[in-house]
Amino acid sequence: MKAPKSALLVVLLPLFVLLLAFASLSFGAGGVGWQDSLHWLLGASSDAHVDLVLGELRLPRLLKALALGAALGAAGVLLQTVTRNPLAETGLLGVNSGAALGVALGIALFAGQSPAAQIGWALGGATLGSLLVLLLARAGGGQSSPLRLVLAGLALTATCHSLTAWLALVSTANLDRYRFWLLGSLAHPHAGLLWPSLVLIGVGLTAAMGLVRPLSALALGDDLARALGQRPAPARVGAVVVVALLTGTSVALAGPIPFLGLIAPYCARTLAGVTIASQLPYSILLGSALMLSADLSSRLLLAPFEAPVSAxxxxIGAPLLIWMVNRDATLALMPAGTER
Amino acid sequence: MTKAVRRLAPIPLLLMLAYAALVAGTPRLSASQVYAGLFGPGADWLSTLVTQFRLPRLCAALVVGIGLGAAGALLQNLTRNRLASPDVLGINDGALLALALSLMLNPTGLLGPWWCAVAGALITAVFTLLAAGGVGTRGYRVLVVGLGIASLLRAGFDIALATLPIFHATGLYAFSVGSLAGRAWPVVTVAAALLGILLTACWVISRALALLCLHDDSIRGLGVNLGQLRFTVLMLAAALAGVTVGVGGPIGFVALAAPMLAQRLSPDGGIPVWCSASIGAVLVTGADLLGRIAAAPVEVPVGVVSGFLGGPFLLWLLVRPKACGAG
Incomplete structure (x- = not known):
């Protein structure tokens, strides 16, 4: 029974993403409906207004959402595998806020910087953040409660966030820009930022695919992985570097976006099973689909205002987190001696 | 005897910090100027500076610190979890969201009555209680559930922020960082009065509160209605946290650190509420002072200082090989 189900999914999920992508081109401000966007896509439209709305506004936004969803979905799977923690997510563990602090620092130190520098600062922050997460996860020797890591992420987030907030508050002129950037708005396509980010995310996704075999071996435990001819430490560091690359780029592109790396891998596990080889592609597709739907609802929910996509x-993600924590009895197990 | 002395240790520190808070700033005052500003006779500007700017801000810091310290101690006694605090459990975010909603629903565009924060805190506490399936369970679970609720409420706050005009949004964002700048007497006096009522209630139930460090069955065996007691303590803690958010916005980690330091000072039994409250006052006053003088002439909001120092503190608590302490 399993094979037909997954075959159906392989066809249906990309179709669903395409449908959402078309919807993303067809809805929103600007008075351009789905007929117009269909004409434009077929190359039959010569209306300058339609060209402007679709080519300059909605298409970059669509690409951005697709890339972000894929990147964060993949990053979530990698991080969860490396830390062996179903709650590991770049937002919850503080990698996002590390990258955001990097960007804020870059903007505060060198105002008016280039897109390349912005990506660089975000990558630096994300690398530091994810290395710290790896260290913290290893500090417990794999014996610690999954929830402890989440709380450590809360601590990291608080520190980074307060520094970022201070940088934003000091330069009052930049506060508005920071505000929208920090909330993870997809609304402002930075033209110079989009294409390099897409390339970097493509590189990151390819590298993630390449890590599937070593990471699948790691899931069996370090000893078995060694017996299978894999080296655990380089695989782990490689995964963390890819997580930093994907997260840093996505944060530079759209600000920290929470919970996507929790929801997409969770749904992928439910749909496709626990093996990483099947989980990763599904998580990438589902991440894109989720991001597109979140972006669409952020446009339509409060129109003419725009709800921040992170909100x-x-x-969706916070109730899922609560449900996961409450449902899984083993999650709530805690190491002895940590209570008061 | 020595125990009592140790519990009083924060008081001289608090007095020193209070004095420094009145003296430091631009212009820097001398002791005699502060005295003249407080009790006269002195120049008009001196009296205005001291009694209308620095003194209310100091009192706001004291109110916020005492409230947070007491709320944290109550919650940690209640959950028997040294990481429980109103900020981790989402209570502060609930209070903040209530304030944002009051701003949106108010036709005059002013921040609604600040007791909205208290109402928001109480509602959130009940909600967290329901979502976590009881607050008495030991462990991290209630904390991560609280974290989820906090993210949910933050999302609501972000949406509220996005729909507000930029002028209001900027002010509300600055408030949401946690700051004591420009707090004036009208807010401070009412908050202090409410704080007094809540602390009196704490004092009234202090005997029952001391029982919370016992085993559940032992407490029931003493004839105490445990469910009722827990609910009362939770509501008291939430109301205390709500008062502090109403005055200074959400200021993180004070409610986490103060009870822990208090327990260091008197390591037997439960967490001493009064000692924790005085340490909370020390922490907030100190953080506010630090924020005022550290990067002068720019002012660092107290919430930023507490987050910056509190994050590593929580991290240290979590990665420490063996958590020690009574209980």
Whole structure:
């Protein structure tokens, strides 16, 4: 029974993503409906207004959402495998806020910087953040409660966030820009930022695919992985570097986006099973689909205002987190001696 | 005897910090100027500076610190979890969201009555209680559930922020960082009065509170209605946290650190509420002072200082090989 189900999914999921992508081109401000976007896609439209709305506004936004969803979905799977923690997510563990602090620092130190520098600062922050996460996860020797890591992420987030907030508050002129950037808005396509980010995310996704075999071996435990001819430490560091690359780029592109790396891998596990080889592609597709739907609802929910897409995702992700924590009895196990 | 002395240790520190808070700033005052500003006779500007700017801000810091310290101690006694605090459990975010909603629903565009924060805190506490399936369970679970609720409420706050005009949004964002700048007497006096009522209630139930470090069955065996007691303590803690958010916005980690330091000072039994409250006052006053003088002439909001110092503190608590302490 399993094979036909997954075959159906392989066809249906990309179709679903395409449908959402078309919807993303067809809805929103600007008075351009789905007929117009269909004409434009077929190359039959010569209307300058349609060209502007679709080519300059909605298409970059669509590409951005697709890339972000794929990147964060993949990063979530990698991080969860490396830390052996179903709650590991770049937002919850503080990698996002590390990258955001990097960007804020870059903007504060060198105002008016180039897109390349912005990506560089975000990558630096994300690398530091994810290395710290790896160290913290290893500090417990794999014996510690999954929830402890989440709380450590909360601590990291608080520190980074307060520094970022201070940088934003010091330069009052930049506060508005920071505000929208920090909330993970997809609304402002930075033209110079989009294409390099897409390339970097493509590189990251390819590298993630390459890590599937070593990581699948790691899931069996370090000893078995060694017996299978894999070296655990380089695989782990490689995964963390890819996580930093994907997260840093996505944060530079759209600000920290929470919970996507929790929701997409969770749904992928439910749909495709626990092996990483099947989980990763599904998580990438589901991440894109989720991001597109969140972006669409952020546009339509409060129109003419725009709800921050991070808030929309938190609205889905936070209940999922609560449900996961409450459902899984083993999650709530805690190491002895940590209570008061 | 020595125990009592140790519990009083924060008081001289608090007095020193209070004095420094009145003296430091631009312009820097001398002791005699502060005295003249407080009790006269002195120049008009001196009296205005001291009694209308620095003194209310100091009192706001004291109110916020005492409230947070007491709320943290109550919650940690209640959950028997040294990481429980109103910020981790989402209570502060609930209070903040309530304030944002009051701003949106108010036709005059002013921040609604600040007791909205208290109402928001109480509602959130009940909600967290329901979502976590009881607050008495030991462990990290209630904390991560609280974290989830906090993210949910933050999302609501972000949406509220996005729909507000930029002028209000900027002010509300600055408030949401946690700051004591420009707090004036009207807010401070009412908050202090409410704080007094809540602390009196804490004092009234202090005997029952001391029982919370016992085993559940032992407490029931003493004839105490445990469910009722827990609910009362939770509501008290939430109301205390709500008062502090109403005055200074959400200031993180004070409610986490103060009870822990208090327990260091008197390591037997449960967490001493009064000692924790005085340490909370020391922490907030100190953080506010630090924020005022560290990067002068720019002012660092107290919430930023507490987050910057509190994050590593929580991290240290979590990665420490063996958590020690009574209980």
């Amino acid at each position: 929309v995702l938190a609205g």
